[in-house]
Structure formats: C-alpha cells, structure tokens
Amino acid sequence: xxxxxxxxxxxxxxxxxxxATGYTLHAAGRQDSGGGRSGxxxxxxxxxxxxxxxxxxxxxxxxxxxxxxxxxxxxxxSDIACARFYAAAGTGVCLRxxxxxxxxxxAVVLDASLHETHRYPGTGIPSRVRVSAGGRMxxxxxxxxxxxxxxxxxxxTSILDTRTGHLISSLEDFxxxxxxxxxxxxxxxxxxxxxxxxxxxYATLATKGKTYLVQGEVxxxxxxxxxxxxxCPSLSPDGTRVVYKKKVKPVSSGSxxxxxxxxxxxxxxxxxxxxxxxxDQAVWLNDSTVVYALPGDFGTDLWTVPADGTGxxxxxxxxxxxxxxx
Amino acid sequence: xxxxxxxxxxxxxxxxxxxWHRTLRLVAPNVVALGAVSLITDVSSEMVTAVLPLYLxxxxxxxxxxxxxxxxxxxxATAFVRLIGGQFADRRQRHKLVAGTxxxxxxxxxxxxxxxTSVPAIGAVLVADRAGKGLRxxxxxxxxxxxxxEGEQGRAFGVHRAMDTAGALLGPLVAxxxxxxxxxxxxxxxxxxxxxxxxxxxxxxxxxxxxRGKTGGSVxxxxxxxxxxxxARICACAVLLGVATVSDSFVYLLLQHRLDFSPxxxxxxxxxxxxxxxxxxxxxxxxxxxxxxxRVFLGGHVLLxxxxxxxxxxxxxxxxxxxxxxxxxAFYAATDGVLMALAGPLLAPETRAGGLAILQTGQAAARFxxxxxxxxxxxxxxxxxxxxxAASLLVAAGAAALILRPREA
Numbered sequence: 001x002x003x004x005x006x007x008x009x010x011x012x013x014x015x016x017x018x019x020a021t022g023y024t025l026h027a028a029g030r031q032d033s034g035g036g037r038s039g040x041x042x043x044x045x046x047x048x049x050x051x052x053x054x055x056x057x058x059x060x061x062x063x064x065x066x067x068x069x070x071x072x073x074x075x076x077x078s079d080i081a082c083a084r085f086y087a088a089a090g091t092g093v094c095l096r097x098x099x100x101x102x103x104x105x106x107a108v109v110l111d112a113s114l115h116e117t118h119r120y121p122g123t124g125i126p127s128r129v130r131v132s133a134g135g136r137m138x139x140x141x142x143x144x145x146x147x148x149x150x151x152x153x154x155x156x157t158s159i160l161d162t163r164t165g166h167l168i169s170s171l172e173d174f175x176x177x178x179x180x181x182x183x184x185x186x187x188x189x190x191x192x193x194x195x196x197x198x199x200x201x202y203a204t205l206a207t208k209g210k211t212y213l214v215q216g217e218v219x220x221x222x223x224x225x226x227x228x229x230x231x232c233p234s235l236s237p238d239g240t241r242v243v244y245k246k247k248v249k250p251v252s253s254g255s256x257x258x259x260x261x262x263x264x265x266x267x268x269x270x271x272x273x274x275x276x277x278x279x280d281q282a283v284w285l286n287d288s289t290v291v292y293a294l295p296g297d298f299g300t301d302l303w304t305v306p307a308d309g310t311g312x313x314x315x316x317x318x319x320x321x322x323x324x325x326x
Numbered sequence: 327x328x329x330x331x332x333x334x335x336x337x338x339x340x341x342x343x344x345x346w347h348r349t350l351r352l353v354a355p356n357v358v359a360l361g362a363v364s365l366i367t368d369v370s371s372e373m374v375t376a377v378l379p380l381y382l383x384x385x386x387x388x389x390x391x392x393x394x395x396x397x398x399x400x401x402x403a404t405a406f407v408r409l410i411g412g413q414f415a416d417r418r419q420r421h422k423l424v425a426g427t428x429x430x431x432x433x434x435x436x437x438x439x440x441x442x443t444s445v446p447a448i449g450a451v452l453v454a455d456r457a458g459k460g461l462r463x464x465x466x467x468x469x470x471x472x473x474x475x476e477g478e479q480g481r482a483f484g485v486h487r488a489m490d491t492a493g494a495l496l497g498p499l500v501a502x503x504x505x506x507x508x509x510x511x512x513x514x515x516x517x518x519x520x521x522x523x524x525x526x527x528x529x530x531x532x533x534x535x536x537x538r539g540k541t542g543g544s545v546x547x548x549x550x551x552x553x554x555x556x557x558a559r560i561c562a563c564a565v566l567l568g569v570a571t572v573s574d575s576f577v578y579l580l581l582q583h584r585l586d587f588s589p590x591x592x593x594x595x596x597x598x599x600x601x602x603x604x605x606x607x608x609x610x611x612x613x614x615x616x617x618x619x620x621r622v623f624l625g626g627h628v629l630l631x632x633x634x635x636x637x638x639x640x641x642x643x644x645x646x647x648x649x650x651x652x653x654x655x656a657f658y659a660a661t662d663g664v665l666m667a668l669a670g671p672l673l674a675p676e677t678r679a680g681g682l683a684i685l686q687t688g689q690a691a692a693r694f695x696x697x698x699x700x701x702x703x704x705x706x707x708x709x710x711x712x713x714x715x716a717a718s719l720l721v722a723a724g725a726a727a728l729i730l731r732p733r734e735a
Contacts, residue, residue, distance in 0.1 A: 005532045012528050016521040024504055024518060027511035061510075081509070097510055102593050103380055125383045143383055254445045277445075295444045 040078040041065040043112040044090045048326045052082050054299025055319040063094070063114070068285075068325060071302075071317035078114050083126045086283075087324040089135030091162055095126030095142075107140055109162055120167060124156055128232065128281050129322075132195035136163050137218065139193035139201065157190040157203065159218055174216060176205070177224035183207075190214075192232035192281050196239055204231045204244075213242065213262070227267055231257070232281035234290065236307065240264055243272065243282045243290045243307055259292065261307050270309040283323050293321050356473035357482045359533035360466055361489030363526050367429060368490055370436060370522035371455070372497025373515055376593075377505065381512045382448070404460035405687045412683025415465035416542040416676055424679075425469065426530050428462025431455075433523035439516045464683035471670030471678055472537040479670055480619055483663030484611020491604040495597065542676030551681040556732035557672045561685050563727040564665060567627050568692030570720035572634075572700050572713075574599065577654060580637050581647060583709050595651065602655020603662075610659040611667065619668035620731060626660025627724055629653045634717040638710060665689070672732070 043050065049071055053064040063082060064075040082094035083105070090112035098104045103125045109118040124142030131138050141157045159168045171190040176183040185207050193203040198218075205214045205223060213230035216223035233242040241264060245257035255277030261270045272290070282290040290307050293300040300321045305313045415424040435455040442448045467483075474482035500522075501515050508514045542548065552558050578595040614622040632653045636646060666682060673681040696716075703712035 009528065009532055012525065016525055020518040020521040024508055024514045027508040027514035097380065102591060125380055127383060143379075254449060297443070299443070 040114070041076045043087045043092050043110070043114070043326060046326060049317070049323055050085070050087060050092075050326070051302065051317070051320040051323045052085055053077060053319065054321050063092075064320075066317065080108075080110070080114055082108075082322070084129045084140070085322045085324065086129045086131050087326065088131040088133050091131050091135035091138070092324075093129050093131055093138045093140065093160075095129050095140055097126065105142060107138075107158070107160070109138065109160075118162070118165065120158075120160065122156075122158070122169070127155070128192050130193055130195060130281075132198050132201075133237075134198055136161065136198045137195055137201075138162055139195070139203075141191040141193070155189045155191040155206075157193060159193065159201075161218075168218070171203070171216075171223075173221065175222045176214075177222070178212070179225060194233050194235045194242065194281070196235055202226075202233045202235055202242060204233065211247070213244070226264070227262060230262065233262075234282040234284060237284055237287055241307065243284070245278055245280070259290070259305065261309065272305050272307065272309055273311050274303070274305045274313045276313075283325070285325060291316060291323050293323075353478070353482045353485045354473040355533070356535055356537075357470050357486055358489075359529065360470055361486045363429065363530045363534065364466075364486065364490040365493035365496075366522055366529060367432070367526035368493030369497045369500060370519045370526060371432065371459075372494045373501035373504075373519040373522070374436065374439065376498035376501045377512060377515050381515075404456045405690060407457045407460035408464055408683050408687055409680075411461040412464035412468070412680040413545065413548060415468060415679035416548065417544075419536060419539055419541050419676070421465040421469040421472070421679060422530070422534055422536045425462040425465040425534075426527065428458045428460070428465075429523075429527050429530055430458070431461065432458030433520070433527050436516055436520035436523045440513055464686060465679045467666045467682050467686075468670070468679035469534070469537065471666065471682070472539070472675055476671045478615055479667035480611040480614030480622070480664060481608070482611070483667045484608040484614075484659075487611075487659070487663040488604055488607035491600050491607065495600050495604065537675070540674075540676040542674070542680065548677050548680030548684070551673055551677045552684065554672060557669060557681060557685075559730050559732040560665075560669050560672065561688055563730050564685060564689045565692045566723040566726050566730075567720070568689045569696050569699075570716055570723045571627075571630065571693050571696055572716050573693060573697045574654075576697070576700055576704075577633065577637075577650070580709055580713060581650060584637065584646065585643070595647075598647070598651030599655045599658065602652045603658045604655075606656050606659035607663060610656070611663060614660075614664045614667060619664050622660050623664050623668055624724065624727060624731075626657050626664065627720065627727075629657040629660060631717060631720050631724075633657065634713050634720065637713050638717070 041048065041050070045065070047068050048065050049068045050063060050065045053059050053062050053075060059075070059077045061081045061083070063078045063080045063085060066073050066075055080094055081096065083097050084095040086093055092110035092114065094108045094110060096106045096108060098106060098121070102123070104121065104123045105126050107120040107122065108116050111117050122142060124144040127141045127143050129138070129140040138160045139157060141155050144154055144156050157171045159171065160166070172188060176188065187207055189206040191204050191206070193201050195201045201216050201218065203214055203216060203223070205212045205225065211229055211231050212225040213227040213233055214223040214225050229246050230242070230244045231247065233244040235242050241261050243259060243261050246260040246269070247256050248258050249256045257277055257279055259272040259274050259278050259282065261272060262268070276294060278292050278294065280292045282292040284307070285291050285304060288307055289304050291302055291304050294303055296318060299319055301318045302316045302320045302323055303313050304316045305311060411424050411428060415421045432455050435451050435458065438451045439448070442451045470482050470486055471479060500518065504515050504518050552561065574596065578592065581595060582592060610622060630653070633650050636650045636653065641649065665685070669682060669685050670678060700712055700716060703715050707715070
C-alpha cells in the first residue's frame with residue numbers, strides 16, 4: 001500500500017520536475033534566441049513609433065519600431081530589452097529591471113543608433129520615464145517598497161542632465177511652494193515628470209493623501225503647486241495643456257483614474273472621451289491626440305483619443321507599451 | 327495512529343541531526359505529512375508573493391498604488407471562510423477533505439495568474455488564493471492536534487511550523503533563481519509555482535489520513551466550545567494579547583526608521599524573523615510540552631515586549647537588527663503553534679476544527695484592530711510614542727491574561 005503511494009509520488013515528482021524544468025528552459029531559450037538585433041532602427045527616423053514589444057515570443061520586452069502611419073505593420077525589433085522606455089531627439093532612456101532578492105534597476109542612456117552611452121544603477125521598480133524635447137534632460141520614477149509607513153509603496157524620481165552627466169537622484173530635496181507659501185513634509189513623493197524645456201518641468205507631488213500638479217525648475221531646485229488631483233501629467237507639444245490621470249473614484253474600486261486635459265492658462269479641466277480606467281502617463285501623438293496603454297489580453301495595448309474631450313478611443317497598436325514618436 | 331511515547335527510550339543519540347531525526351520520528355506520520363504539504367505549498371505561494379509587485383508593475387504595467395489596496399482588505403472575507411472551513415470539517419470529521427479543498431483552490435490560482443492581466447482579475451485570483459488559505463488552516467491544525475497525544479502537542483505543532491517556515495524561506499529563493507535563469511520571464515515563475523502547488527495537494531491526498539471520531543459541526547455545538555471555561559479564557563487571552571501585537575510590517579518599518587538603511591535591504595528583514603522562527607519552533611514546542619504551554623505562550627509575549635523595548639532603546643546598528651529580529655522570530659516560535667497546542671486538547675474532537683477557527687479568527691481580528699490603532703498612533707504621535715503605547719498595552723494585556731489564565735494550565 002505504502003509502496004504504491006510512494007510510486008505514485010515519485011512518478012508525479014518526475015513529471016512535475018520535467019514540466020517545471022522544461023518550461024523554465026523554454027522561457028530562457030525564448031529570451032536567448034531573441035530575433036532582435038542591434039542597430040535594427042534609428043531613433044531619429046522621422047514618422048516612427050518606438051515601443052516595448054509585449055507580444056509573447058522571442059522578442060518579448062524588446063524595443064520595436066513601426067512606421068507611425070502603419071502601426072500594425074511589421075516590427076523592426078532591437079536586442080534592447082526594457083521595462084520602460086522613452087526617447088526624444090535621438091536620445092533614448094531605457095529602464096531595465098535587475099533581478100535579485102531586492103528590486104533594483106539600471107537606467108540606460110542610448111544614442112540614436114541604440115548604443116549604450118551611460119548606465120545609472122538604482123533601487124526600485126521602474127515606472128515612468130521622460131526625455132526633454134531637445135533630448136538633453138531625462139527624468140524617471142521608480143517605486144520603492146517599505147519607504148513609507150503602512151507597507152505602501154513610495155516613489156523616487158530622478159533627473160539626469162545627459163550632457164553634463166549631473167544626476168539628481170531624488171527630487172525630495174527640492175523646495176516646495178504650496179498654495180503660495182513654503183511647505184515641508186517628510187511624506188512628500190514625486191512622480192511622472194514631463195519637461196517643458198531643458199530646465200522647466202511639470203510633475204505630480206503627493207503629500208498627506210493628496211496629489212498636486214507642480215511646475216518646477218531643475219536649476220533652482222524648486223517646485224510650486226498649480227492644481228490638485230493631478231497624476232502623471234504629460235505636456236502638450238505647444239506647452240499650453242497637460243493630459244493627466246485624475247482620481248475620480250477610490251483606489252479600492254479597482255478603476256480609480258480617468259484621463260483629463262487641463263488648460264495651464266485657465267486651469268479648466270476637460271474629461272477625455274476614454275471611459276475606462278487609465279493607469280499610464282500619456283504621450284502626445286501630435287498637438288491634438290494622446291496615446292496611452294491599457295491592459296489587454298497579452299500585456300498591454302496602445303490606444304489613442306483626442307485631447308479635447310471629443311471623439312472616441314481607438315486602438316493604435318496591440319501588444320505594446322511605453323511609446324515614443326519621432 | 328501516533329508512535330508510542332515509549333519509543334523515546336531507544337531514540338538516537340543527542341547529536342543535532344540525531345535530535346532532529348528523533349523529533350521527526352516521535353511525531354505522528356500525519357503531522358510530518360501535513361508539514362511536508364505546508365512546506366511545498368509555502369514554496370509555491372511565497373514564490374508568487376515575492377515576485378508579485380515586480381510582475382504587476384514591471385511585467386504588465388500596473389501601478390502598485392492600484393495594487394496596494396488588494397493587500398489588506400480581504401481579512402474579513404478570509405475570516406468568514408475560516409469559520410466555515412472549521413464548521414464543515416467538524417460536521418463529518420472530514421478534515422482532510424476540507425483542508426484539501428483549500429489547498430486545491432490555492433493551487434488552481436497559480437496557473438490562473440498567467441491569464442489575469444487586469445486589476446479586477448488579479449484581485450479575484452488573490453482573493454480566491456486567500457480563501458483557500460482561510461479554508462484549510464483550521465482543519466489542518468485540528469488534524470495535527472487530533473493526530474498527536476495530548477502530552478506532545480507542542481512538539482507536533484513545533485515540527486509543523488518549522489517545516490512551514492522552511493517552505494516560506496525557500497519560495498523567494500526559487501522564484502528569483504527562476505527569474506534570473508529566464509531573464510525575467512514571469513510566466514516561468516507561475517508555471518514552476520503551479521508544479522509545487524500540485525505536488526503539495528498530491529502529498530496531502532496520498533499521505534494524510536483523517537482521524538475518525540464523533541461528528542460535530544452544528545453551529546450550536548461549535549459555539550458550545552466557548553462555554554468551556556478553560557477554552558473561553560484562552561480565547562480571551564489571545565484576543566487581549568493580539569490587540570497589543572504590532573503587525574510584522576510595522577516592526578520592519580520601525581527598524582528601517584531607526585536605522586535609515588537602504589530600502590533595497592528592506593525585503594530581507596522578514597527573512598531574519600523567519601529564520602529565528604524556523605530554528606526555534608521545535609525547541610519552543612518541546613519546552614511547551616515540558617514547562618507548560620501557557621507559560622511558554624505568555625513568555626513569548628515577554629519576547630515581543632523585548633522587541634518593543636529594543637526599538638525604544640539606544641541600541642543601534644547591526645546589534646539592534648539581529649536582536650530585534652531574533653526576538654521577533656522567537657516570539658512567533660513560542661506563540662504561534664504553541665497556542666494551538668494549548669487550545670487543541672481543551673476542545674472535544676468533534677468541535678476541534680470549529681473551535682480552533684474561532685480562536686484563530688479572534689486573534690487575527692484583534693491583530694487587525696491593533697494595526698489600525700498603531701497606524702493612527704504613528705500618524706498622531708510619531709513612531710516611538712506609538713511603540714511606547716503598544717508596550718504599555720502589552721504589559722496591561724499580559725497582566726489581564728495572568729488573571730484570566732485557564733486554571734488547568
């Protein structure tokens with residue numbers, strides 16, 4: 001009796017071990033035999049959409065490029081794997097996870113032909129990355145666990161001058177003007193930087209359970225609040241509006257955020273025509289349309305919606321994340 | 327079912343491995359089998375827990391702030407499921423069936439992680455996983471209790487908790503090994519985790535046996551357990567002490583607050599507690615059988631008071647981390663399994679699962695209340711004042727427990 005049971009157990013262990021090992025080797029091989037190649041495309045090619053390919057297969061998580069006019073067309077795939085990516089004017093920044101017992105990452109600066117020029121290691125899980133329109137400044141946000149009380153995640157935002165190599169590893173030391181007066185609090189978090197030029201930027205500041213749109217200056221190390229309940233702002237190419245995620249329901253509802261546009265002149269809010277929950281920092285396709293990611297059947301899909309509240313959402317390309325246009 | 331106690335006379339020499347071997351031989355085969363099931367299942371579940379934040383944020387692009395709410399809000403749901411599980415297990419003395427259903431439910435959740443890509447879907451999988459955990463805990467502990475003679479309950483629970491914790495320690499290592507080997511292919515982690523979960527269920531099916539006896543399981547019968555003075559007193563003590571037991575995550579945050587070390591080492595703090603728990607679970611269980619379970623249980627809370635004292639003391643650096651985590655793990659070793667060993671024999675076999683479920687649920691609810699109070703105290707007064715308040719509360723609860731303590735113990 002015990003003999004039969006031991007035989008069954010031993011057989012099961014062998015079968016399960018073969019499945020576990022086989023699948024792990026298969027997954028590892030999927031990565032090794034990546035069809036991508038270096039120099040697959042150039043970041044300066046006009047009319048091109050670059051993104052992280054989330055399609056299951058040898059190219060998963062690699063940077064891929066398609067013509068912006070035909071986003072469903074064949075993908076040129078590179079050998080660069082990224083968790084998050086953004087590029088402007090021939091400068092790319094790729095945030096890559098480094099596996100280990102504690103989460104850490106590398107921020108890798110790429111030139112136009114996708115060659116690594118610098119690498120900045122750090123601690124946390126990559127979340128957002130932006131490059132200024134001129135390609136000089138870069139900013140990224142990572143999540144760090146256990147930094148704040150309650151076991152919640154907190155964020156850490158860094159800004160890099162790629163020309164001088166000067167890295168501000170955390171914005172937490174910037175001076176804050178909140179509603180007109182100086183403000184200090186140990187619980188301040190920043191995320192979602194978007195650049196106006198190589199010095200001025202907008203971002204989200206969170207403190208005491210509220211979020212604010214702030215405008216900041218890198219050189220002067222300061223920010224001031226402009227508007228409440230704004231997360232992950234994205235500045236329009238003409239610099240007059242931001243599209244952002246506004247919290248319209250408690251996070252426990254499972255779908256707290258909607259896309260809104262905010263006029264920086266009048267502070268007028270306009271809901272965009274996307275009824276679903278969006279948890280992304282939008283990217284401007286042109287002066288009137290934004291692109292954002294939504295969870296899809298496999299990884300995420302990219303969608304577009306007009307930035308003025310009209311029209312309807314439309315799928316731009318499936319199985320893609322972290323878009324950048326050139 | 328269990329081996330006779332006279333076997334201890336011809337047990338092996340007192341070398342460390344000999345001692346461990348002897349301990350294993352001296353607990354019922356059913357307890358060892360349940361320990362193996364817990365070990366394998368914990369490897370599986372801790373693999374997923376360890377990579378979950380990374381997977382959600384880096385893998386599928388969700389914000390952890392959206393995921394954070396999933397983490398603490400389902401305590402109520404699991405408490406309810408736990409009570410149901412205890413009830414059903416008693417009804418027809420089907421502990422194995424109910425516990426097995428719980429393990430199987432959690433096992434099915436592993437491959438389901440591959441298919442869940444939205445917050446509601448992942449939330450649903452995590453809730454189902456926790457429901458499985460809630461369902462199996464009380465019948466499993468009742469089965470450990472029923473399979474062991476009254477004088478050796480502490481040893482049996484000590485062996486089970488040590489095996490359980492070993493699995494919890496191995497899980498993250500296996501997960502990161504798979505992630506490294508596959509260059510971050512999360513699906514491989516979920517597949518390997520599924521294989522461990524399936525193996526756990528199989529070991530349960532093949533090697534765990536039910537203890538036949540009188541059936542219970544009516545709500546009235548289970549509640550009548552609370553009319554036994556000794557059991558009711560233990561429940562009251564566990565709840566009182568639970569209100570003064572600060573949750574693990576707060577202990578780790580307090581340590582980080584005191585030391586200001588790099589957040590990248592933060593996830594290693596639970597490893598310290600678990601290691602001490604693993605090493606001390608069996609010795610504490612044996613001590614409980616010898617010196618009295620009630621004494622060891624209350625003594626464990628003195629160790630917790632020691633953790634609070636260390637957090638308030640001028641002790642600093644590595645000494646603080648090592649001393650605090652060792653005491654914290656020793657606290658668990660002296661209280662977690664020992665409480666079950668203390669309460670189990672006070673319950674009639676036909677109400678054991680239901681009674682233990684009530685005790686566990688009461689203790690969990692008290693600790694949840696403590697988290698809310700402690701969070702508020704931290705916000706209003708600051709961290710050291712909050713620890714001071716928790717320490718005072720613990721002293722008061724300990725004094726009350728001394729007055730309330732069951733006379734038999």
